[in-house]
Amino acid sequence: MGSPSEFPQHVIPSPYDSAVSSLSYMPPWASFQSGNPYVATFEVDVVDYVTVAIVTESASDFQSMKMVVSDPNRNEVTPTFQTNESLGMDGLTYPTLTMAFVQPMAGQWCIVISTSCSDVKQAAVLIGYSGSLIWHSSLDTHQLLTGDTINVYAVATDKAGLLGRESGQMPKSMENAIVEDATVTLFNPNDTTSVRKMEPSLTNNSDTGKTLLLTIEPTVAGTYRMWTTVSGELMIRDKPVKFQRSSWMTFCVVDKSLRLTGKAHIHRDHLPLLSHSSMSSSCQKPHFWVAISVVPEASVNKVYRVYGQVWGKHLIFGSDVPVAWVSGMSDVSYDDTLGNIVSLRLDVEWLLKAWAFPPYSLRQVRIEEVDSFITVSSAENMKIEVSESLSNEVKHIVSINGSQLEMCTLQSNYPLPNSLKRFDENGGKLILVHGYCAQKGSFPESDFTDFAYFEDYQQSRSTDEFARLIQEFGDQFDSFGLAAHSQGGIASLHLYTYYESGLDKATGERLIQSIGTPYRGSPLAELLAAIGKLIGIGCGSNPDLSYDSMERWLAAIPADMQQAVHVYTTQYKTGGLINYCLLPSNLILSWPNDGVVEIKKTELPHGQPAGHREGECHTTGMNWPPQTRNPERNEEINRLAAR
Missing domain, CATH: 2.60.40 (Immunoglobulin-like)
Known part of the structure; x- marks a missing residue:
């Protein structure tokens, strides 16, 4: 509970403020085997560079695969450079071959993937664009209930449209872009699929006819995944060129x-x-x-x-x-x-x-x-x-x-009764918390003292479930502070806000410290879950980390609870032609990012900024060192942590 002055902070933001923006295109899923290659075309509407990423189950798949990319004249094009990385977040990663083509020719390109293996192989292909056209889509409500009507709005816009967008509104369309087709594939919770066309909206905003609409009336509770592909035409240097974009949107529907x-x-x-x-x-x-x-x-x-x-x-x-x-x-x-x-x-x-x-x-x-x-x-x-x-x-x-x-001091600052006070002043621990689907602890043990690893590896947990697991683990200690990576930071703040634990009895300067935490959501978890379902691996869906779900969660988190969190962030270094932590992640995330989390989505409105550094990425295997392995920062976290 808290002051009426905080009422405005607890209003759930408009769903239009947690929309999904895409600068990428995903062709149909790739399926291929010896003698039966995968062939797909894609439009290039940019002049700087285009990126092609191929995501598969195992790095060994690439040893038997051959990829040929050709330009509109059907000439094979050699990539300017390519990387062999892993697209993913925390412990959920997929081997990815990413090719960048600088100053590409506008028009229809082609990719052919073949293999010498007789077994059928599966892969996802992602095309990323450096141009300004952005496919922007949003739900019109946060009240996602069975039996209700949910409207999905979408528009082809650009950076100027997004910057000029008023809160609670869709952006204006890109002036020289004409959408010719927008097709939605809706994956329902009961494993059924439907394909529908978006139609012009006449009611959403002043951009009449250019904002598109799809109406959904869900009858089954669960997770819905929406894959939208859009195509059309725009002008580049006074010449008409075709464009394509696609986006993934995931949302939950619950029963009343x-x-x-x-x-x-x-x-x-x-x-x-x-x-x-x-x-x-x-x-x-x-x-x-x-x-x-x-x-x-x-x-x-x-x-x-x-x-x-x-x-x-x-x-x-x-x-x-x-x-x-x-x-x-x-x-x-x-x-x-x-x-x-x-x-x-x-x-x-x-x-x-x-x-x-x-x-x-x-x-x-x-x-x-x-x-x-x-x-x-x-x-x-x-x-x-x-x-x-x-x-x-x-x-x-x-x-x-x-x-x-x-007035008494409220919340966790109340004087604790003797029954809850820590009896052994040296009995506290610093609990190191990993993130979503992690395969091992994020922080190196050599950098910490009086600590314990929270271990719930290779799992996809909701925020509330994650928080209660930390609470249960912490019950063995007289008191504890938390140093958390990625989703672990969200779960830590949730625990402190809603449940009693040893965190309330800790003494020291910093109760919770987080690094690389998407307090306002990340689009990667659901895309990775979709890819995992295709190729048969992964930790499962986690729509709790979507933009709209995190905005709803944050709307009721009190300011004084947020103030207990010290927030570290990192990103790639800038100055090159293409700057990245993970090249395929740049196809999905806005810039700058740490390879998993967009910097703008790490914002905790009342949290304590603890430092931002360039040249560090979310985890291992990226273009710069991992953010959790910086000895200097870890020494600070360890020294200032409450226990």
């Missing part, structure tokens, strides 16, 4: 498992309310519980994230007054008065600080599914019932103590 009834009431726990004497001496921690009535409508989850804003009537003026926001994880329990409920804690100090009398109300209420943070039910305003005896008691305390309020 709970419904708010519009009823809520306050009850008090066993702790005494503040007395006049306690206000003048030591600050205690009494609190209420706000019980919110719900009706189960489908299979109910074990826990939900609940958020609301408490309002009351001012003691003197009688006007509506904001009290506090309240939020937390809650299971569905039973209340004798309301039946099925979810509950949120409300400390009485906030009522005193606002001089707030009953009647109280709860505004901007939302109940979210914890694996995707999709709102399953919401309400603009509901009255909070207060019993007459409790109402009189609150009025008495507010009127007596309001002018003498000494």
